[in-house]
Amino acid sequence: MINKLFFFFTNNRFVNSILIFLKLDRWMTDKFGIYKRIRINKKLSPQEMAGFSNVPHINEAINKTHTQLIYFINEHLRKNDEILDIGCGAGAYLKNFNEDYFCTGIDVNKDMIERGKKDLPNVNFILGSFLDQHFSKKFHAIYCISVLEFIPPSQLDLFFKKVSDYLEEGGLLFLHYPPALKKSDLYYPDLYYIEYAPKVVENAASNYLQIVKHEQAFNGRKFSEYDPKPYGKGERIFTNAYLMIAKK
Numbered sequence: 310m311i312n313k314l315f316f317f318f319t320n321n322r323f324v325n326s327i328l329i330f331l332k333l334d335r336w337m338t339d340k341f342g343i344y345k346r347i348r349i350n351k352k353l354s355p356q357e358m359a360g361f362s363n364v365p366h367i368n369e370a371i372n373k374t375h376t377q378l379i380y381f382i383n384e385h386l387r388k389n390d391e392i393l394d395i396g397c398g399a400g401a402y403l404k405n406f407n408e409d410y411f412c413t414g415i416d417v418n419k420d421m422i423e424r425g426k427k428d429l430p431n432v433n434f435i436l437g438s439f440l441d442q443h444f445s446k447k448f449h450a451i452y453c454i455s456v457l458e459f460i461p462p463s464q465l466d467l468f469f470k471k472v473s474d475y476l477e478e479g480g481l482l483f484l485h486y487p488p489a490l491k492k493s494d495l496y497y498p499d500l501y502y503i504e505y506a507p508k509v510v511e512n513a514a515s516n517y518l519q520i521v522k523h524e525q526a527f528n529g530r531k532f533s534e535y536d537p538k539p540y541g542k543g544e545r546i547f548t549n550a551y552l553m554i555a556k557k
């Protein structure tokens with residue numbers, strides 16, 4: 310309760326700019342981030358537990374992403390290649406790959422990791438933050454879906470550095486994230502759910518990777534700051550995602 314009140318009063322663009330400047334934004338998100346509070350609920354599907362609604366238009370977009378990712382992986386990887394899922398939740402996407410590839414998933418949420426281990430015993434599930442993790446191997450593909458919003462601005466460069474460090478030469482990144490939907494999102498008004506401008510993400514990624522494709526995930530539109538034509542009334546929903554494919 311005290312945490313919630315603290316967050317409510319401090320999560321605004323002025324305080325957040327200072328936290329980012331002082332590199333205290335990670336402390337804030339690590340301590341108060343919403344993903345820590347998600348608990349396994351047997352009545353919910355893994356998709357709902359990961360924070361997505363179970364309504365037709367969201368399901369349609371999520372199914373489309375599964376299809377895009379399966380196509381991407383099967384097109385570029387060979388059987389038994391190594392895959393890493395960053396922020397894997399309970400393994401909603403890993404279940405597409407665990408028969409044909411060596412799969413690793415990492416997530417900070419203990420309940421999700423435990424559920425994943427139970428459902429997909431041949432996946433190497435790791436409990437921890439990708440930002441701190443040392444992996445003993447490299448990967449032919451890394452994907453990361455609906456997680457960048459929880460990576461604080463001071464850690465964005467580290468995020469892409471680590472992706473690059475753990476990709477094999479020629480390896481690929483598939484990154485799906487919610488972009489800024491209005492001008493005010495560019496000033497970091499919410500450190501619990503950060504809607505980055507595509508140009509900020511592209512600048513950070515291109516320090517380490519070659520960008521192959523970067524566009525609205527479902528209709529291919531491109532914008533650099535915020536989406537001028539978001540789905541609905543600019544709602545924070547999966548349908549408004551942006552997709553980056555990058556290569557080491």
Ligand SMILES: C[S@@+](CC[C@H](N)C(=O)[O-])C[C@H]1O[C@@H](n2cnc3c(N)ncnc32)[C@H](O)[C@@H]1O
Nearest residue numbers: 344359396398416417418438439454455456459
């Ligand atoms: C919205 S859920 C998405 C789960 C899954 N990728 C999917 O699309 O179904 C975001 C997940 O990212 C995880 N997460 C957030 N920050 C993380 C970090 N630094 N390292 C690893 N996982 C993280 C959360 O625990 C949560 O399970």
